[in-house]
Amino acid sequence: MSPRFAQPNPDSTPSYTVAQQMRYWFTEERRLLIASVTGLTEDAAREPIEPEGWSVHDILAHRMFWEGREAEALAQHLLGKRVELLDFPLKRVDGTNAAAVDTLHGHGTDRVLRELKTTRAAVKELADKIPDAEFDDDENAARTVLGVAIEHDREHRQAIEQWRLERAAEALRESSQPSSSEKPS
Secondary structure, rough: OOEEEEOOHHOOOOOOOOHHHHHHHHHHHHHHHHHHHOOOOHHHOEEEOOOOOOOOHHHHHHHHHHHHHHHHHHHHHHHHOOOOHOOHHHHHHHHHHHHHHHHOOOOOHHHHHHHHHHHHHHHHHHHOOHHHHHOOOOHHHHHHHHHHHHHHHHHHHHHHHHHHHHHHHHHHHHHHOOOOOOOOO
16 A cells, blocks of 8 residues: 555546555654665764764664654553653753663664664554554543654754755865865966
8 A cells, every 4th residue: 555645637547545545654653764764874874964963873862762662652542541651850851861862872873773673663553553543532541642743853854864965065166165185386
């Protein structure tokens, strides 16, 4: 199935349920995030993508940490328990993010990517157990957790893509400038 959500003619567009859309974008945004980092060397993956900011490696470590929490949240939801992640205090997010990134700093980016795929598989397995009808409720905890995961991947993917475009443009500018040995004296 390859759903398309922005067709020019609404009469010709198949109708997809909220559950189908959530599951599709949950998978697609992760595919796009992984595609955005494909081909980077370890050194490039460790470069900050913004001044004083995180690197691609840091972003992947950050997503891996939060995806573990998302798996816990969906497991709680499926057991009918309160989803504790939804009560996470915002004032602790920055410190938690820094600790998560620091914890995985010594791991190579390839290892973090492999572990990220493992955590995504765990979340997907749990998400697949959620009845479709639950996604129709805007207040449903599982819908909220998956929606945040989708947006989280999208936000970081877009930042990485922008950084890669800027790196490519800079490399192109540098390659088009004559070297000092080629400049006329």
